[in-house]
Amino acid sequence: MEDGIPFFYPFSDFGLNITGLLFFLLDLVLDIWAVVTFYQEEAYVNMGVLIFLLVGSSVLLQAFSWLWYNYGSKEEKEGLGKYVYLEKYLYNRRLLGxxxxxxxxxxxxxxxxMEISLRNMASRDGQKEGIAVFLTHDLSLxxxxxxxxxxxxxxxxxxxxIAHREDVEWVTGLKTLGSFAAIAFSVVMYHRAMRSFSEDKAQMTWMPSLVYFLWNFLLIAPRLAAVALAASTLPVGMIAVHFLLLxxxxxxxxxxxxxxxMDTPTGERLYRGTVALIWYFCWFNVSHYDSRGRSIIYHFIIAVDSAILLGLWWWDCFQASVxxxxxxxxxxxxxxxxxxxIIVKILYYKLCHPKKSATIDKSDTEESEDILPPQAACLGGEIDEVDFCPSKATGMDEVDVGPLKAPSPPPPPKPLTGAQKRMRKLADNFYS
Structure with missing residues (x-):
């Protein structure tokens, strides 16, 4: 494997992705079951809201996936085609759309x-390892x-x-458990995907992931409870206005x-709207500048907002109970x-979170400190100076100027696009 930031794709991560797929399929089945149940109960408002969430989320995911496929450079697509036959087949026949x-x-x-992971486990290879991490990275996001x-x-x-009816039906309870499981696995999968950029493989143990899951669960659960309790008593229009304002x-x-x-203005606007949607429930770092200060501001806003929602619920149903x-x-x-x-989150960042210095060489330039893994940059097998691949990152052509030979200046760096840009941005934010 090339020097620099190594890709590390353990078998446990492959198992985690398979588990995530199983939960994705289970969640899909339970979604259909819930829609049918609402229809049989003639709860048409609940059914309409649920269908809107399902369709809207699916369209959003397909939009991001399609844009990311189109953002990839020619070299990136050719590199993937060498190792992922399924995508090469679909690209050639224009079936992706x-x-x-x-x-x-x-x-x-x-x-x-699954294809590249199984092939990598049959014969481990640095390029296959890197592509497996690249695919897992996009999938986890x-x-x-x-x-x-x-x-x-x-x-x-x-x-x-549940709060409105004060009665737990087994179908509703099963769907609730399935949703909790999906949230937990998504958070852990994103965490594991980002930690693949860590040079210290000892950091890839499950304990940091469990702590990461714990503090997210402890912060997300009361937020969901506050919104749900307010929605159980307040008019739907009031909850919709609250969501839109925030x-x-x-x-x-x-x-x-x-x-x-993203690589286009339209895609960037879509991304910012999606980030705002995530922030309604959970913190997601989108910049490596002053991340601590922005995190404090965010948690203060959410804590105050959740307290107001719980207060409105209590005011409207003073004798209510859950x-x-x-x-x-x-x-x-x-x-x-x-x-x-909040306490567990602070402990995580103090004790378990990988430091940015663990993923880069201190002698690197400021340009290379954006944490671009070399295998991701060289997916096409070709090495380019702007990709920061070790074998050419320090090489310069020589120009004959007579008795002396002077090195020619390196060409200006090209802006990154596609997977390289996504991986660099998210890793940089995660390790800030």
Missing amino acids: VLHVCQLGVFLRFASM LRLIETFSESAPQLTLMLAI WITFVLWAWRQKTDF FGMPGWAVFICAGSSYIVG
Whole structure:
């Protein structure tokens, strides 16, 4: 394997991706079951909201997947075609667009990940290892988007129904458990995908991932509970206005941070809107500048907003209870969970989070500190100076100027696009 930042794709991550696929399929089956159940109960409002969430989330995922396929450079696509026969076959026959229109783009990515992973395990190779991590990286981000565009809102809807009825039906309970599992696996898969950039393989143990899951769970659970309880008593229109106001605020905040993740202005606007949607439920770092300060501001906003939502629920139903738990106990539990989650998050960043210095050489230039893994940059097998591949990163052509030979200046770096840009941006943000 080339020197530099090594790709590391353990068998446990392959098993985690397979488990994620199984939960994805289970969640799809439960989605259909829930729609049918609402229809049989003549709960048409709930059914309409659920269908809107399912269709909207699926279209959003296919849009990102299709844009990412189109953003890839010619060399990147050729490099993938050498190792992933399924994508090469579909590219040659122009079937990628058809699959995405049919809402099957995510399944294609799962299939490609399984193909390269199995081939890599049959004969381990540095290039296959790098491509497996690259595919897992994109898939984990898509699953994270799906989690907070479908699973989290859907779980909020189910919890609101439970709180309103004060009765847990087994179908609703099963769907709730499935949504919790999907959220947990998506968070852990994104965490594991980002840690693949760590040079210290000892950092790839499961303990940091479990701690990462724990603090996210402790922060997300009270947020979902607050929105769900408010939705169980307040008018639907009021909840919609609340969401739109907070979402617009977060969109402006993402715009203020000047994110540069996608390769087109339209794609970037889509990304900022999606980030704002994630922020409604969970923190997601989109910039490596002053991440601590922005995180503090975000958690303060969410804590205050959640307290207001719980207060409106309690005011509207003063004698209300949740599974026999009085309102004041709900406040204590939600507040305690959020405080403990913040403490666990601080401990994680103090003790478990990989440092940026663990993924780069201190002698690297400021340009190369953006954490671009060499195998990802050389997917096509060709080495380019702007890709920071070690075998040519320091090479310069010589020009004969008479008795002396002077090195020619390197060509100006080309802007990164496609997977290289996505991996660099997200890794840089994650390690900040």
